[in-house]
Amino acid sequence: MNKYPEFIEVGNKSYKINTSFWVALKCDEIFRDNSISDYEKTLAIIYILLGEEAMKDTDNHKKIIDLLTKYLLCGKNPEEMEGNTDEPSMDFKQDMGRIKTSFMSDYQIDLDKTDMHWWKFHDALEGLTDDSVLSRTRMIREEPLSNKKGKEREKWEKAKKQVALRHEKTSQEKELDKYWEEQMKKR
DSSP: OOOOOOEEEETTEEEEOOOBHHHHHHHHHHHHOTTSOHHHHHHHHHHHHHOHHHHHOGGGHHHHHHHHHHHHTTTOOHHHHTTOOSOOSOOTTTTHHHHHHHHHHHHOOOGGGOOOBHHHHHHHHHTOOTTSHHHHHHHHHHOOSTTOOHHHHHHHHHHHHHHOOOOOOOHHHHHHHHHHHHHHHTO
16 A cells, blocks of 8 residues: 655654645645745745644745655656646646546546545546546547648547637736737727
């Protein structure tokens, strides 16, 4: 049986991790929010994963966030993740309905009525069958169009468009949109 981590050790202190997969998903949401500064992201992630006591340990924030990053990457170092410049084929927030449906069909687990360790959730997510809604969606998103021609290409383009991930606008993009809207109203 896999023993999933429940604590991080920093110096002579041990901090209990809130291991709920819902909390890890919230960390992912915070990390991807471009309206939040890196410093605020760091503080928010430390607070929701470890609590107030770790927030007070300001001398060790760098070490703490390094350990939490490795925890959120399920034991991998960030360097191992670099170089993966492929477009993502999944977004936790946008695909949550597909994730819930897939867990129910593959594992008979209602994610709304359960909680599990982040690493266990991640392992189960990676182990979904090819027939699951999420796996089929990811397969469509990942399918290259370069070798498709004619009607087949049109079919794949339509399918890709139906399941495409939406681009979340940054705060700067939203400000620019607002500026242009105001400019157009003046005309």
